[in-house]
Amino acid sequence: MSQIRGVVLAGGKGTRLGELTKVTNKHLLPVGPIPMVYHPLHKMVGAGLKDILLVSGTEHMGDFVELLGSGKDHKCSLTYRVQDEAGGIAQALGLAETFCAGNRCLVILGDNIFEAPVTGLVSQAGKKPDWAWIGLKQVHDPGRYGVAELKGDRVIGIEEKPKNPKSDYAVIGIYIYPSDVFEVIRTLKPSGRGELEITDVNNHYLKAGRLGYSIIDGYWTDAGTLDSLQFANQLVREKPPIF
Numbered sequence: 001m002s003q004i005r006g007v008v009l010a011g012g013k014g015t016r017l018g019e020l021t022k023v024t025n026k027h028l029l030p031v032g033p034i035p036m037v038y039h040p041l042h043k044m045v046g047a048g049l050k051d052i053l054l055v056s057g058t059e060h061m062g063d064f065v066e067l068l069g070s071g072k073d074h075k076c077s078l079t080y081r082v083q084d085e086a087g088g089i090a091q092a093l094g095l096a097e098t099f100c101a102g103n104r105c106l107v108i109l110g111d112n113i114f115e116a117p118v119t120g121l122v123s124q125a126g127k128k129p130d131w132a133w134i135g136l137k138q139v140h141d142p143g144r145y146g147v148a149e150l151k152g153d154r155v156i157g158i159e160e161k162p163k164n165p166k167s168d169y170a171v172i173g174i175y176i177y178p179s180d181v182f183e184v185i186r187t188l189k190p191s192g193r194g195e196l197e198i199t200d201v202n203n204h205y206l207k208a209g210r211l212g213y214s215i216i217d218g219y220w221t222d223a224g225t226l227d228s229l230q231f232a233n234q235l236v237r238e239k240p241p242i243f
Helices: 015-021 038-046 061-068 089-094 119-126 181-186 198-207 226-238
Strands: 004-009 051-056 077-082 104-109 112-114 132-138 146-151 154-160 169-177 211-215 220-222
Touching (some): 038 051, 038 112, 051 061, 089 181, 112 226, 154 211, 181 198
Antiparallel strands (some): 132 169
16 A cells, blocks of 8 residues: 655745745744644644655745754654745645655645644545545635535535635645646646646546545634734634644
8 A cells, every 4th residue: 555645835935924924934934832834744743644745945945954854853754845936836746746656645735724633634535545635624715715515425616716605615735645646737737827726636636536525623724824824823822733
């Protein structure tokens, strides 16, 4: 059975955070008592993953290496890949191909802050190892996200930032992909934003009848704006996440 490897995506300029990210990467900002990037890393380690790849841009890669080193202080082995320019989440994930080498991968966006451990999602996805698996969360403002339309235990549609959402289930930045995801990424065309979209990857598996989901318990937020960063800190202080 293929192993599962971890991929933390910590690229992007963090421009929505203004002055806070002028000289640093947003994933190095504090959320609770630890840097933001520790949250996805510790979730993966808590789920039993040992081999983890961190993808970031050129400017701050040295800071990540200085902070995290080989990963031994975090009970994992860390590898680093540089994303030369912002080309979307799917493009960043494409950089993990050699690292994953025939294994499945658990992908967490570096600014996702959530309460529950990922062990439940990992074990559910493990029952269908050739499927892609997405984390979903009920939100009050689904139009800001990719939105999953559900029918029974199946996802029947995903729309990116819809004006009239068909549900209030947002596709959050936690995914598991089988090893053929890199073949899928190679077939993608850039979107209107000039990026390779992860929604296109998910829709590929949806059309192939190989997309499952888990609904994440407890709180969840991204921490990519000033308001959501403040909210993430408040949530983590009130109720520390379970790793």
